[in-house]
């Protein structure tokens with residue numbers, strides 16, 4: 001048995017504005033900072049003490065990890081970061097208003113781009129103001145691995161090597177692992193853990209700042225499907241709010 005805790009970053013400045021964000025590196029809003037601290041306090045209250053932490057390379061996840069760990073008096077924990085835990089690259093939608101996009105392209109196309117498993121948005125041009133081409137944090141990433149857009153299936157494909165190579169060995173060693181990442185990279189991980197179908201994953205949303213605890217068996221499968229949010233009531237309301245974005 002091992003314990004895995006997933007934490008989506010707190011509300012970002014662009015979450016608050018209703019913009020597609022993807023790989024654009026925006027920071028937390030003041031509300032998001034407080035959500036992150038509260039996430040840390042929820043860990044303490046539940047008696048969950050991570051041994052190691054993994055984050056994406058994006059500021060909003062790193063800030064969330066720092067604030068949550070600070071609130072839990074755990075800033076000293078070892079942390080690893082990887083682009084493989086980044087948010088889904090939202091292609092040419094990055095920087096666009098969700099409600100405007102829905103009004104312009106219609107409900108069906110909006111939901112296909114936002115929640116279908118295998119339909120990516122159109123790719124972003126390298127000279128777009130919201131492109132990551134030339135971003136120094138990806139300078140060591142082979143050019144063919146830097147996405148210009150991604151569907152959730154692409155995220156599963158680039159996230160799983162990190163899961164198997166970096167996280168599973170720590171779980172196997174009996175460590176409690178905290179992963180601080182993003183709505184869609186965590187949807188990809190939950191899809192894998194819970195064996196959610198390609199169709200059903202469209203209806204699964206992850207709230208900001210509320211730790212989701214999984215107990216895993218010897219095969220790294222959840223003993224309880226879906227895990228357990230450390231504040232289930234707040235999670236339910238926040239999941240609904242994520243599902244309704246753009247409406």
Ligand SMILES: O=C(O)[C@@H](CO)OP(=O)(O)O
Nearest residue numbers: 019020021022087114183
């Ligand atoms: O904009 C994004 O990058 C994501 C997460 O904030 O949004 P969505 O929930 O629409 O996939």
